[in-house]
Amino acid sequence: MTMLETTLRPMTGREPAAASPEEILARARAAAPLLRERSEEIERTRRLPEDVVELLRATGVFRIGMPKEWGGPELTFAQQCEVIEALSYGDAAAGWCAMIGMDTWIYAGYLDQSVVGEMLANPDAITAGLIFPVGRAERVPGGYRVTGRWPFGSGVTHADWVVGGCVVYRDGKPEPGPGGAPINWRLMLARAEEFEKVDTWHTTGLAGSGSMDYRVTDLFVPEERSFDFTKSHRTGPLGAPDAFLGNVPGVPLGVARAALDHVRELAAERVERATGTPWAESYRVQMAIGQSEMELAAARYAVYGTLNDLWHRLEAGIEPTPDQQVSTALARLNAFRTARTIVSRLSDLVGTASIYRTSPLDRWLRDLHTMCQHILAQDQIVQSAGAHLLGGTPQAPFPLGLKA
16 A cells, blocks of 8 residues: 555544544645646536545545534644645645535534434535525424525535525515524525536536536425524634635635646746746746745735634634734635736746646636635625724625624
């Protein structure tokens, strides 16, 4: 058995105690070159192949949010982000699906203990689904009758559990939410096989994430398999309403690092056509690489610095200042936009060679363009941060960790 095979030895049953944060990160880094080899296939098939899903399970990534009291490794936000960054260095779609799929144990903190006990039978379970309330849940005795069609089901092609955000109705009318909210927004959890997948995912980038639509009609969901995202049973950092967002910037950071390393390797063999100057001695190449390294380092330190600060504050129960409240969300958004800028610059530097499908720069640029359309990378987040700092009304309070 090779060292790589040993590192990625599948984890079976309930053995999370053997998987420390350091071991999981080492497994993720060992998996990255294997994922890179499969990137073309992942994109072509528009989903993660089954053996790639099992490779990800073997790293332990899907249990990184499992708390210690349940036997899990309980990685901090920064440690989670490092794992996702390492996997995304290999393949963006695989990193994206890992980032989404590990939410199983974040969601479990909101659920009844009977459901958690059922979920613990598979500590490497994968969860997919859209949390925003585009479905309808009619309240009935013992639970809800759920109907809806949700877009952006990243990883739904290989998930074990699926969630769908719903507006709760009672007797045909929208039910008011807690604290006088105009709607009651609840998430419904069900087995993946209970949903129909709708193959809509024909996209510019992140094709391999399989982020297609999924739907259900009149599905009964018991009360104990539904939850309100503002009412976790868990205390501490993993009970925060935005706990599942901590590792998101690992995807763009990993892709940008992969692109930079790729172009630095190209530079060792390239010369300027017009002058014959080696790229290592070319001012324009030196500037492009130096600028990109500077921007990536700044973006990365902002992400990890704010994640560590957030974890420590939540752990200590310290109320954040307005500036602290928005810092993690702004650092996250900046990571997306900075990564896209870097890969675009590197594509310009490499020139026409970067436009062919055989160039990983082509895929990385398309992947980043697609992920930058996510709500977490939109101006709404910037506006909401500014509004919170000024005492105004945020348009998107939830990604900032605000409950209303």
